Amino acid sequence: MQVLVVDDEALSRDELIYLLRDYPNIQVCGEAATGDQALQAYRRLLPDVVFLDIQMPGRCGLQVARELLRQPEPPLIVFATAYDQHAVDAFEVEAIDYLLKPFSAERLARTVHRLVRNLNRKERAVQRIDQLLSRLDGVWVAPPQPVRLTVDRDGRWILFKHTEVAVAYAEGRAVFIKTGNDCFRTALSLHELEDRLPSPPFFRCHRGYLVNLDWVKEIHPWFNGAYQLVLADQQKTQVPVSRLCVRDLRQMLNI
Secondary structure: HHHHHOOHHHHHHHHHHHHHHHOOOOEEEEEEHHHHHHHHHHHHHOEEEEEEEOOOOOOOHHHHHHHOOOOOOOOOEEEEEEEOOOOOHHHHHOOOOOEOOOHHHHHHHHHHHHHHHOOOOOHHHHHHHHHHHHOOOOOOOOOOOOOOEEEEEEEEEEEEEEHEEEEEEEEOOOEEEOOEEEEEEEOHHHHHHHHHHHOOOOOEEEEEEEEEHHHHHEEEEEEEHHEEEEEEEOOOOOOEEHHHHHHHHHHHHHO
């Protein structure tokens, strides 16, 4: 069984590929980080199965799935998602499966068993995948468009994308936004930023910090079960993670 793994998070791809190595009847023939890369890899490799993340920048997983179903020999699709809200009930279809992040070896074993069974009746399975996508149209909310933030510096308005934000933090009543090489004061509160910025990758790791997990370079255990994050900015900014947030952090980073 030839398998293509698609996920914009390298850690998630590595974890799934590692777990799939336990199955001698499965060969991971390729991986992709975006929807466009996934379609290119599919046309080149023609895998039997695509493990497909749902929320990705650019084309989301559902858009990629529809493109795959239009191919002359469409693959079986297993959706992978960190979000069980809205759509999980719709995934309970015999001809398709889903995996929730972080991945479970036991749950993956059931998925592999289902895939082996469905490969023997692939045409019928693909038809049911198409039906499922039609059902998801009514329950899945597309990921938000990239957020642009605006700050005032010396009478000039500076605009930047949310992906440029490494961390936002509070000092007293002031709130600052730190990018890779600069820092800006904002009129927004941390709560307002948390509502405005997409999660993931933004994570309220501490009452005084809102961190972009895409900027995390290192994770250090700290005292009393807390963690310390080291970011990939020029200053290697250190960000505390409260003990109460550690479990959610590990789930979001699949560690």
